[in-house]
Amino acid sequence: MTAADSPWLELAPGHPFGVDNLPYGVFSTPGTAPRVGVRIGDQVLDAGACAEQAGMESGEVWLTPSLNAFLAQGRQAWSAARHWLQEQLTNERRRDCVEQHLLPAESVTLHLPLEVADYVDFYASEQHATNVGRIFRPGAEPLTPNWRHLPIGYHGRAGTVVVSGTDIVRPTGQRKAPEEPAPTFGPSIRLDIEAELGFVVGDATRLGDRVAVDDAGDHLFGAVLLNDWSARDIQAWEYVPLGPFLGKSFATSVSAWVVTMDALEAARVGLPGQDPQPLPYLRGEHPPYGLDVHVEVELNGTVVSRPEYRDLYWSPAQMLAHLSVNGASVRAGDLFGSGTISGRERQTRGSLLELSWNGTEPVTLSDGATRSFLEDGDTVVLHAWAPGPGGVRIGFGEVSGTVVPAR
Amino acid sequence: MTAADSPWLELAPGHPFGVDNLPYGVFSTPGTAPRVGVRIGDQVLDAGACAEQAGMESGEVWLTPSLNAFLAQGRQAWSAARHWLQEQLTNERRRDCVEQHLLPAESVTLHLPLEVADYVDFYASEQHATNVGRIFRPGAEPLTPNWRHLPIGYHGRAGTVVVSGTDIVRPTGQRKAPEEPAPTFGPSIRLDIEAELGFVVGDATRLGDRVAVDDAGDHLFGAVLLNDWSARDIQAWEYVPLGPFLGKSFATSVSAWVVTMDALEAARVGLPGQDPQPLPYLRGEHPPYGLDVHVEVELNGTVVSRPEYRDLYWSPAQMLAHLSVNGASVRAGDLFGSGTISGRERQTRGSLLELSWNGTEPVTLSDGATRSFLEDGDTVVLHAWAPGPGGVRIGFGEVSGTVVPAR
Numbered sequence: 001m002t003a004a005d006s007p008w009l010e011l012a013p014g015h016p017f018g019v020d021n022l023p024y025g026v027f028s029t030p031g032t033a034p035r036v037g038v039r040i041g042d043q044v045l046d047a048g049a050c051a052e053q054a055g056m057e058s059g060e061v062w063l064t065p066s067l068n069a070f071l072a073q074g075r076q077a078w079s080a081a082r083h084w085l086q087e088q089l090t091n092e093r094r095r096d097c098v099e100q101h102l103l104p105a106e107s108v109t110l111h112l113p114l115e116v117a118d119y120v121d122f123y124a125s126e127q128h129a130t131n132v133g134r135i136f137r138p139g140a141e142p143l144t145p146n147w148r149h150l151p152i153g154y155h156g157r158a159g160t161v162v163v164s165g166t167d168i169v170r171p172t173g174q175r176k177a178p179e180e181p182a183p184t185f186g187p188s189i190r191l192d193i194e195a196e197l198g199f200v201v202g203d204a205t206r207l208g209d210r211v212a213v214d215d216a217g218d219h220l221f222g223a224v225l226l227n228d229w230s231a232r233d234i235q236a237w238e239y240v241p242l243g244p245f246l247g248k249s250f251a252t253s254v255s256a257w258v259v260t261m262d263a264l265e266a267a268r269v270g271l272p273g274q275d276p277q278p279l280p281y282l283r284g285e286h287p288p289y290g291l292d293v294h295v296e297v298e299l300n301g302t303v304v305s306r307p308e309y310r311d312l313y314w315s316p317a318q319m320l321a322h323l324s325v326n327g328a329s330v331r332a333g334d335l336f337g338s339g340t341i342s343g344r345e346r347q348t349r350g351s352l353l354e355l356s357w358n359g360t361e362p363v364t365l366s367d368g369a370t371r372s373f374l375e376d377g378d379t380v381v382l383h384a385w386a387p388g389p390g391g392v393r394i395g396f397g398e399v400s401g402t403v404v405p406a407r
Numbered sequence: 408m409t410a411a412d413s414p415w416l417e418l419a420p421g422h423p424f425g426v427d428n429l430p431y432g433v434f435s436t437p438g439t440a441p442r443v444g445v446r447i448g449d450q451v452l453d454a455g456a457c458a459e460q461a462g463m464e465s466g467e468v469w470l471t472p473s474l475n476a477f478l479a480q481g482r483q484a485w486s487a488a489r490h491w492l493q494e495q496l497t498n499e500r501r502r503d504c505v506e507q508h509l510l511p512a513e514s515v516t517l518h519l520p521l522e523v524a525d526y527v528d529f530y531a532s533e534q535h536a537t538n539v540g541r542i543f544r545p546g547a548e549p550l551t552p553n554w555r556h557l558p559i560g561y562h563g564r565a566g567t568v569v570v571s572g573t574d575i576v577r578p579t580g581q582r583k584a585p586e587e588p589a590p591t592f593g594p595s596i597r598l599d600i601e602a603e604l605g606f607v608v609g610d611a612t613r614l615g616d617r618v619a620v621d622d623a624g625d626h627l628f629g630a631v632l633l634n635d636w637s638a639r640d641i642q643a644w645e646y647v648p649l650g651p652f653l654g655k656s657f658a659t660s661v662s663a664w665v666v667t668m669d670a671l672e673a674a675r676v677g678l679p680g681q682d683p684q685p686l687p688y689l690r691g692e693h694p695p696y697g698l699d700v701h702v703e704v705e706l707n708g709t710v711v712s713r714p715e716y717r718d719l720y721w722s723p724a725q726m727l728a729h730l731s732v733n734g735a736s737v738r739a740g741d742l743f744g745s746g747t748i749s750g751r752e753r754q755t756r757g758s759l760l761e762l763s764w765n766g767t768e769p770v771t772l773s774d775g776a777t778r779s780f781l782e783d784g785d786t787v788v789l790h791a792w793a794p795g796p797g798g799v800r801i802g803f804g805e806v807s808g809t810v811v812p813a814r
Binding site: 208239323407 | 524525527530540543544551552553556557559560561562563564565566567569573576578579580581583589590592595614615616617638641644645646647648649650651652653654656657658683686687688729730732733734735736737738741811813814
């Protein structure tokens with residue numbers, strides 16, 4: 001199905017939010033409390049109201065202020081909902097009903113689409129891990145011995161995941177350069193971004209059970225663009241031995257629209273290759289797949305990087321299987337990030353740390369300004385899209401944030 | 408006030424749950440859905456029902472299935488509630504009303520007392536960090552250079568925090584000993600405990616603000632006993648460079664009763680001493696304080712260790728100030744663990760890793776059995792108490808868990 005199948009929606013060809021996409025978010029208007037909406041073209045469908053009018057009981061979960069109730073329902077409900085929505089939006093006989101519940105996208109306020117249960121961040125790009133290893137541990141083997149055996153990850157702070165457009169207050173903390181005798185305290189002087197995809201999980205499991213890699217698709221609802229803001233000076237001083245903490249926990253931004261895994265089916269691609277072969281629990285019956293998602297990193301209006309998600313070493317299903325292999329239960333609303341998306345070429349690196357090679361090769365913006373790390377007032381916007389069926393584009397929208405001075 | 412002030416409660420002198428304690432939990436009965444209860448002696452007060460009958464509107468938060476709504480109210484409400492409860496339980500004129508809402512403790516089911524928002528685990532015992540450093544990084548300086556400058560911590564998995572009594576399924580995962588050529592997969596063969604206190608946080612802050620060390624008391628509601636179950640083999644292979652993940656995330660057990668910081672006022676003690684002096688944001692106007700909480704670790708009925716919380720290097724207020732110094736907001740229901748409580752003497756070490764010195768000095772139980780790590784069927788129970796006013800005991804109850812085989 002393509003946008004052309006719904007002429008009455010009058011979508012421009014190649015619109016990133018056609019009927020093959022239908023991402024979910026949470027919106028409000030002055031007269032409507034936050035509830036689930038579906039993006040279609042330049043409009044937002046009040047999905048719950050539409051379902052209510054159509055007499056569809058299961059649409060009640062869309063009248064709540066987060067996606068969590070819908071996420072809890074699982075794969076069958078997600079697929080049924082997608083078919084129902086595509087039917088509503090393409091069947092001329094449903095037009096009158098649907099049109100009553102369409103709102104111009106620019107007229108609504110978008111909210112964080114989910115109540116984040118647990119947030120995990122992975123480290124799935126070989127090139128990113130290699131670059132960070134070279135920068136933070138010069139002279140040592142850049143990849144740790146475990147890197148190619150398991151998708152390395154850690155838990156982040158769920159309570160500071162914010163929706164696109166939220167200002168980012170510059171974090172304050174301790175840092176100490178190796179040559180300094182003692183740590184100093186103050187606003188971070190090496191504030192950075194990390195361009196990632198985040199995966200939204202639903203259909204809870206029981207404590208002690210695991211999600212097999214072949215069953216991961218039953219729990220993977222969709223993907224968001226994710227900016228894992230990072231204070232490199234704070235991180236470098238704190239992270240040995242228990243990992244990143246305050247260097248990351250001040251904010252993580254996600255896009256307002258969750259693109260479903262169903263919409264990303266045509267974007268599935270093979271992985272670049274895994275050597276050595278992973279242990280059986282990471283292999284499964286079906287070959288693992290990556291996603292052909294093209295990301296753009298824009299800093300103050302200049303595109304400074306174009307990371308390719310297909311370069312990632314570990315697949316989303318492998319990450320979820322690994323996350324739960326110890327019996328850790330998953331909940332509706334769990335979110336995991338892929339880790340920074342970086343490729344081999346400089347222009348595909350997903351962080352300023354790598355783009356500026358730790359400040360030694362500053363990035364030049366279109367107005368002639370240079371940046372190694374972020375200054376107050378800087379705005380970072382990530383965009384992304386993936387191929388859909390029949391050559392359409394599946395858009396992710398954007399995740400944006402402006403740095404404001406430390407309080 | 409002491410338990411003797413309420414003769415009609417007929418508490419034995421020195422009862423760990425006297426009117427100076429009054430810990431909060433969540434209970435249910437066959438006829439009552441989960442709601443907040445207050446432990447008094449060997450009974451549980453249905454606090455919400457009692458408040459409702461007394462016409463106290465603010466008691467509504469106690470009719471909910473977690474402490475979170477009450478936690479959100481903040482310090483003033485917590486103090487007012489404590490005074491009100493002590494009045495109810497000691498004033499003879501309130502006796503008839505109160506007695507209608509007392510249930511025998513053994514007749515109720517206890518639940519996880521809070522919906523855990525974010526869970527952080529610290530590493531605040533110098534002796535524990537030193538022991539772990541010696542065991543995991545032999546030949547290197549046992550404490551990392553940052554250790555005495557900041558309370559090291561990391562985020563754990565909030566969704567796998569479970570209440571005392573929950574069985575612990577042995578986790579499965581990857582491990583690789585240094586001399587092995589490749590990782591192997593299977594149930595953990597080095598399953599361990601960590602005896603900790605956990606601190607329950609309330610009164611949310613705004614993103615970008617921090618909790619000053621002197622204001623931490625406004626957000627610290629109370630403490631629980633916490634067992635941070637740890638799979639040492641999984642942890643050792645995965646934790647470099649991003650910290651513990653699956654070695655910890657399968658389960659964290661907490662006691663069913665949350666002892667308030669008010670009840671622990673008489674247990675405040677000075678810290679062992681901090682050198683070098685911490686940065687100003689960790690100092691504040693008032694000297695930091697620790698807590699004189701005595702912990703007992705029981706393995707299959709044998710007490711194998713008696714850790715002393717007063718040995719910890721960093722104070723709870725310092726940990727909270729550090730956790731939020733970067734502007735990370737806190738939410739009602741946040742929980743942070745102290746890290747394993749270990750002292751200088753062998754019999755005060757809070758983990759089997761340390762007690763058995765990585766398996767080289769197994770612990771002998773009263774039945775002659777020995778343990779380096781936990782076997783299936785083993786039961787671990789932590790108990791704790793602190794001094795209260797006038798020589799009474801403030802009890803924490805227990806946190807228990809039995810290891811069941813991997814699924």
